[in-house]
Amino acid sequence: MSRGHIRVTEALRDEACPVTEVLDRVAGKWSIGILIAAAHGPVRFTELERSINGISRRMLTLTLRRLERDGLLVRTVYPTVPPKVEYTVTPMARELHDSLTGLVGWAERHRSAIAEARAAYDTATEQRPDID
Amino acid sequence: MSRGHIRVTEALRDEACPVTEVLDRVAGKWSIGILIAAAHGPVRFTELERSINGISRRMLTLTLRRLERDGLLVRTVYPTVPPKVEYTVTPMARELHDSLTGLVGWAERHRSAIAEARAAYDTATEQRPDID
DNA sequence: CTGCATCCTACACGATACTG
DNA sequence: CAGTATCGTGTAGGATGCAG
Numbered sequence: 001m002s003r004g005h006i007r008v009t010e011a012l013r014d015e016a017c018p019v020t021e022v023l024d025r026v027a028g029k030w031s032i033g034i035l036i037a038a039a040h041g042p043v044r045f046t047e048l049e050r051s052i053n054g055i056s057r058r059m060l061t062l063t064l065r066r067l068e069r070d071g072l073l074v075r076t077v078y079p080t081v082p083p084k085v086e087y088t089v090t091p092m093a094r095e096l097h098d099s100l101t102g103l104v105g106w107a108e109r110h111r112s113a114i115a116e117a118r119a120a121y122d123t124a125t126e127q128r129p130d131i132d
Numbered sequence: 133m134s135r136g137h138i139r140v141t142e143a144l145r146d147e148a149c150p151v152t153e154v155l156d157r158v159a160g161k162w163s164i165g166i167l168i169a170a171a172h173g174p175v176r177f178t179e180l181e182r183s184i185n186g187i188s189r190r191m192l193t194l195t196l197r198r199l200e201r202d203g204l205l206v207r208t209v210y211p212t213v214p215p216k217v218e219y220t221v222t223p224m225a226r227e228l229h230d231s232l233t234g235l236v237g238w239a240e241r242h243r244s245a246i247a248e249a250r251a252a253y254d255t256a257t258e259q260r261p262d263i264d
Numbered sequence: 265c266t267g268c269a270t271c272c273t274a275c276a277c278g279a280t281a282c283t284g
Numbered sequence: 285c286a287g288t289a290t291c292g293t294g295t296a297g298g299a300t301g302c303a304g
Binding site: 017018019020021022024025026027028029030032033036053067069070071072092095096098099102103104106107108109111113114116117118121124 | 231251
């Protein structure tokens with residue numbers, strides 16, 4: 001698929017908005033989980049697949065590739081008979097770790113509060129369709 | 133046990149995916165920008181629209197609604213002749229601020245490094261056997 | 265074991281126009 | 285000023301199957 005001109009657009013947008021830039025890299029449903037799981041040391045493909053609950057093989061591969069492309073992960077292939085591949089976080093990605101765990105910790109602390117806020121909002125927002 | 137890092141991944145899995153939860157809330161192209169922009173005090177709709185470069189009115193509204201629903205923003209309407217609406221971050225959202233600015237700061241520090249990593253990766257990947 | 269190819273659906277997002 | 289309504293696009297992500 002040739003998307004050369006698309007890259008230009010992306011580059012322009014990234015220049016304009018550093019905030020968007022963060023999200024484009026760390027966004028995705030599984031990026032943070034992978035980065036945290038790999039933060040402590042080299043992790044194998046299957047190891048990630050098992051530890052990250054709910055991820056499909058396809059998304060694991062795609063996310064891994066994108067993180068590798070952005071220089072957040074290093075992929076090491078051992079040409080053994082059963083293939084062995086290890087993913088290691090780069091120093092750059094390691095700098096992200098604190099913010100990432102901060103995010104996760106925040107989510108854990110406020111999970112119930114958020115659920116309540118949602119329920120309250122939805123209840124208050126529920127309009128009766130038949131108000132004549 | 134010599135494989136202590138396994139415990140971390142297991143912990144991640146046991147959490148019923150708080151990671152996904154964070155992203156579901158903070159994800160979206162504009163959430164972080166809005167939360168940071170509103171962190172210093174009440175912000176009006178148009179004020180946000182002007183300060184966040186590139187956001188459409190529709191996405192601003194949608195993101196605002198979602199953040200409000202999750203209890204991260206409080207929406208205050210002043211029934212004046214020209215409508216006035218202010219959005220204020222909740223204490224819960226304020227706790228996120230450090231992690232958020234951490235992310236943005238990280239992005240700014242490593243922007244060029246990431247761009248280089250991307251270019252290098254793409255160059256190494258575009259080894260086309262035959263050129264059309 | 266570690267992927268890639270293909271098909272498909274959901275939804276995030278943008279553009280535009282209209283409104284109290 | 286602060287939205288809502290509608291339409292169209294791209295793409296993230298899931299399911300499944302094949303391969304080195």
